[in-house]
Amino acid sequence: MLVFRLGFLDVGWLDLLDILLVTVLIYQIYNLVRGSVASRVFIGYLLVYLAYLVVKALGLNLMTTILEYFISVGALALIIIFQQEIRRFLLLIGKSTNVANSRWIRRWLMRQPNDGESQTQLKPIIDACKTLGSEFSGGLIVVQKNDDLEKFALSGEIINADLSKPLLLAIFSQYSPLHDGAVLISNGRIRAARCILPVSDDDELPPALGFRHRAALGMSEATDAAVIAVSEESGRMSLALNGELYTNLVLSELETRLESYLREPKLLNHLQ
Incomplete structure (x- = not known):
């Protein structure tokens, strides 16, 4: 040597x-x-x-x-x-080091979901975010991917209802007792509302971002869920994915990022 x-x-x-x-x-x-x-x-x-x-x-x-x-x-x-x-x-x-990041394991153990599998329809979510932003109502929506979110659902009020734009708008209405906290969407259904999310302690977040954005980022740090935050003050939309917060998104960019992330291949043993 x-x-x-x-x-x-x-x-x-x-x-x-x-x-x-x-x-x-x-x-x-x-x-x-x-x-x-x-x-x-x-x-x-x-x-x-x-x-x-x-x-x-x-x-x-x-x-x-x-x-x-x-x-x-x-x-x-x-x-x-x-x-x-x-x-x-x-x-x-x-x-x-997640197994899903391996190209070879993804090739042998993963597949795209077929038409028979339950998928979350994004149109009601996107339409609801558009209305919430235009009315400055504010909202926090968690969309499940692979990780089990049941413990977060139990922190709020269980709804277990079909996903729809009117129901999301009714939940986030300022007159609704469920408008505080987050709505959790799982397998194409609204699983729970008024859910409590972990809050990020990232000191690099701009001071202008409030509690909703910190909760969105914290949830994306703790799970693989996609979290949408609609600002009550400005009506701007943000998306948290894997510990990254994308702010000031236009509606088309929000939809593209959300669809691309949620439609990634899933592990067979997570789906079956």
Whole structure:
């Protein structure tokens, strides 16, 4: 193995690879916590760890022992402080390594849904969003894809009714007791209304985006559902997919993105 000598250090290719991987990992972690209070905690802990490496290399045994205890206790504290960031990191890994992302597995295990399968009709949803936007009524609509959303349905009022534009408009009417919260659409039916969704803690969201948009993004981070948010103030439409929020969409773009996402192939064992 080729080895480079830097002063009193022998550096090989594996050492360079190790340094590169650690650099990428630290950079990705910093991106997750950037802009939050947790970022300053992360930088402070990193500086303490670098100080530990220096005093250990210099042979300062007493300082090394003190910093070792601090780091061991600090590791547990970091888990508590960064629990939201760790959750986002694991969700990111889970989605990036999802079996559905594999071209070969998709080829053998996945298929396009046939005409006999239950599909969500998008026209009533799109028409309802158009009316909600023009009337500045506001709305939050969750459309199921693969993940089970029953626990979110149980947080609201179970309806289990046929999907239609008039029913969606009636639910989001300001005089309806069900207009707060989200409507959950599953297998072409309105499963529940007034549902409570997880709220995203993404600090990079513009301050102008309110609770509906944070709930839409949070739901898309936790599940593979498509979530539509119609602003009550501006009437503009947004779509959250896989932790990404697409804002200020025109009606045709909303329909195209929604249809393309929901019509992707589904795993056989999810459908049968």
